[in-house]
Amino acid sequence: MSKLTNTSRKLMSKRSVFVGVLGILAVLLVAAACGSDPVATTAPAPTAVPTATFAVPTPTAKSAPTEVPEVEVEPEVEVEEEAGLRPIGEWTCDEPGTLEEVELALEGHRGESLTVSSWGGATSFGRRMSLWFPFEKQFGIHINEDSPQSYSKFRSMVETNNVTWDVIEGSLTSAAEMGELGYLGELDCAINDRRDFIPSVQATPYLGGSGQVYNYMMVYSSDTYPDGGAKPESWNDYLDPDGLPGIRAMHSNQWFWKYISRFALMADDPSTLESAAGKKIIETLDEDEVDKWLDLVENDWYPVIDVWYSAVQDCVDLIASGDFDMCSTDSGIAADALMMREMPVELCWECGHVIGVGAMLFPSTLKDSDPHKHELVQLFFGWASFPEIMALGSIYQALGPVNLKSAEIIATDPAYTLYRDFIPNTEMNSAAGVYADLVQDAALELNDDLDLVERWLMITTGAGDEG
DSSP states (O other): OOOHHHHHHHHHHHHHHHHHHHHHHHHHHHHHOSSOOBOSOOOOOOSOOOOOSSOOOOOOOTTSOOBOOOOOOOOOOOOOOOTTOOOGGGOOSSSOOOHHHHHHHHHTTTTOEEEEEOOOHHHHHHHIIIIIHHHHHHHOOEEEEOOSOOHHHHHHHHHTTOOOOSEEEEEHHHHHHHHHTTOBOOOOTTTOOOTTBOHHHHTOSSOEEEEEEEEEEEEEETTTSOTTSOOOOSHHHHTOTTTSOSOBEEEOOGGGHHHHHHHHHHHHOGGGGGSHHHHHHHHOOOHHHHHHHHHHIIIIIGGGOOEEESOHHHHHHHHHTTSOSEEEEOHHHHHHHHHTSOOSEEEOGGGOEEEEEEEEEOBTTHHHHOHHHHHHHHHHHHHHTSHHHHTTHHHHSSOEESBTTHHHHHHHOGGGHHHHTTOTTSTTGGGGEEEOOHHHHHHHHHOTTTOHHHHHHHHHHTGGGGO
């Protein structure tokens, strides 16, 4: 597998091209900047947009004014059945609705609206440009955003039957947990064809629509460890401050136990990354294994970690300021830091990284409270899950698709050049990547006897040293 230092050199030439593009976009946006809603975070502009059944809005650049373009909605039209297209009642799980059939059914909802709660910031910007805006323009169905999302707020809405969010974004772990507890609606397999999705997503009936693949990995300072000198090449190097001096930092949020446990396994036996059987050991952690690896983290990792931080952005920001030399964040944040902000960061793909999955969810109460909107949500999820639609998200962020058929589009279309090298589940990057079994992780978190979150928080605060 090629090292990312080579990628960095290639990206320097990419940056030169994009500087010119950014300047043009800035001028255009200033001329149009009136009467628009603000955007939390913007993203870089690609050079092209893949062919699709709709017109994708031209993306803005990170350095441009944060304005949202007006979405021109096509006028309402009378829906007529087209020859050869089945009505929704004839779709089955074995023969789900095709893209053309789903689009025809969505025409019957023209003039309606959906309220979506996303993560906010750059993630919401990417969703806007690749999903919300094209959907609004093609079908005349307005997307109301209410971000950032909150699991506790969503649960409270469902519990009180006062739900104002039709769709929320969430992780596979949360889908498994909240679905088990009755908060989520199930996807209709006649509308939502997930047969080409990542297997772990297929395993839960709650997670669908336009999914995103992210990861957590080691990132290090290219100032501290320049080309030609000693630098991290495995998680064992992270654990060896004498052999590779530098300030080590680590994420401390309550859900990070599932990632560091797998980092610990990679460090304990790096050969597990070299085979499918070895990766399977890292992928699914049972009760005894989690206990073992958290013991290892407490005894071997805690003593070498100099700083704990709670925001994934802290990793690259504090590398840039010289406060950290190595830490863990996701490849999307690291990609933006390297390319758009020109920070001195490098990504250690060969060290091993843990891949996670997120997508869209909807409330369990919707089917009974509003059957018509329930159909609209199912159709929205179904439309967003087709490979040519889902792939568009990777134009704006270093996030991979959950639909594996999107991979060929991303690999060959020049529109995806900017972020292609940083997408976690490309063929090259997934060579040292392991998909975390987040459904199993959710079951472990719900096991009160394990109390994993409390134990992890004790490790990060050093409370375990007291007794």
